[in-house]
Amino acid sequence: MNKFLKFRQLYQLIKAHFLELMREPAVLFWGIVFPILMSLGLGVAFSTKQDVIRKMGIIKTTNSIVADTSTFIGNFLVKNTSKEYHAGDKTTYYSFKIKNEKLGNTTFFFQETNWKDAIVALKRGKFNVVMEEKNKKISYFFDPGNPDAQLTYIKISKFFESKDYIYQEKTDQIKMLSLEGTRYIDFLIPGLIAMGIMMSTMWGISYTIIERRSKKFLRRMVSTPMKKSHLLISIIIVRFMMNFIEAALLYIFAYFVFDIHIQGSIPALLMVFIAGNIAFAGIAVFISSNTSKTEIGNGLINVVVMPMMVLSGIFFSYHNFPEWFIPIIQKFPLTIMADDIRSIFIEGAGFAETALHSMMLTITGIVFFAAGVKYFKWY
């Protein structure tokens, strides 16, 4: 009678929850279509070479700079640029394009302005650099803390230094890196898979538990001989299946659209996947163990999820954070999972590199799960 697992019960619980989710169109959209759209958007945005656009302000000294060809800038604008009116910001620019196959094209737009407007445009990030010519000397104004502005300054100043305004980048020294797994999309997809697991587990599990508690459905179910553990297990198993479908679809999509391959061990990947699911399922059960207010649940989830989304190196590497902070970031479950999935995908890693981390994730999950169950409010 008191078997550890009652399979019929567990099967019915899983079936009920699975049907419930599949019959909710919003679940399919947010869980499956949305991550794929996001990866498509980000992948396209970062992997096609686009023309770089830089806007420069030129401080007027006379009525019109172009009219005065005795200045460097005036002379340059007359000789090399074409006048363009942009309806978008209702401004007339002098445009100048540098073509470069390897680095992509860069277009510079120069706009005549005065100091007052130039300051506003700098603050709003419209101008990268402001130039002013006085007595045959050009000054450049920009925020040295902004790497983009620095790069623009280097390019443009080099240009004005050459006498006849001929700018040549020596591109024969530039060798394009095209190893497998070095593109941004290679970095992004494993991160998106990890983030998908976290988001879907945290929101899915807590939402289900809190809603069932607040609608007194939990109370009704535990007034029967149902095994309490089976209810939690069924919710976790269904979420696990959904995550698997989501991740597999995202990978298949990335495989065909971005030509992404798993270079490392697939069993190790599965293990990381399972461990990550356990970790976040445990945290989700813990978070939703005691409240019957969805608002409180949402707040708690945000507190856990938001820092990890920003810090764990999903969209950009966390190695740009201060050095003392990196070891802390590396202990976050999302960081561990994203790093391991990434290393299996693009570095060809296997069990040797990931087993310890998977164990840590599993233990994290079990500890939170146990604590959650201990304080779980069924009624």
Add this chain to the structure above:
Amino acid sequence: MIIEARDIYKSFKAVHAVNGISLSIAEGQFVALLGPNGAGKTTLVEMIEGIQQPDKGEILIAGKKWKGNEDALHHIIGLSLQETYFIDKLTVHETLCLFASFYDERKTRVAEVIDLIGLEEKKKSYVVNLSGGQRQRLTLGIALLNHPKVLILDEPTTGLDPNARREIWKILLELKKKSNTSLLLTTHYMEEAEQLCDYIIIMDKGSILKEGSVTQLLNKEKGSKTIEFELEGIYETIAPAETLPGIFWDNKTQKGSFQLFDMGKDMQAFLHILEENNLRIKNLECRRKSLDDLFTSLTGRHLHE
């Protein structure tokens, strides 16, 4: 006795929700807990169901305490809570199958129950699309899945229209005829208690006011007739009269009533009050005393307030 509760107390901060109640229910007996909102009915039945813990007192179901016997007791109790939502997008059949699996009941039992609650046509409908009455029948069906020895229903017909209410009564009366199940039912409809139950416990503010069979309750006091009257004009109160105790004026409905114990003396007293206060009768009715009247004469309030 299938249910025995002895001297049960339960408070929430300042509220004494249940204040020293004892009750016992025999096998096959149908018992109603009748009382207005806030009387403590839900708190009391939830303690009997093992959902809440009493502060003081002892509860035995089939001779067993809850502690340590949860699994066994869950197997012999069927219940419906005052409010429960099931999973919106599961069908009636799927919902019943889910609960049946908790009791190790098979599909054949699910089919029997669907037949019993008359939801054959709605078998494949999502729970969210059921009417109020159909949902209550599903709730009842779930409670009946395990052939319970004890059925505990918390306001099973509140908010339903009279037809839907009668559907539920029909199912319960059928059950009474055909099985040996005991029923504990809470309600604030006196017809419901009168129609279904052998024994009625009237409760208010956490205590039992009176209990007994319908005939006992209504005949225990001599007055088994009630006079109900309406007056010309609108009155907040009508002057209290020592000569006619228990006269009651409801300023919301603008109706008054009193129990008739002694035809001659009481009527005379009533006419005297009318004369003295210059009141004129618009309408007068004499009817059998109901549980509603009993509650009113005990508390000075209506059941439905």
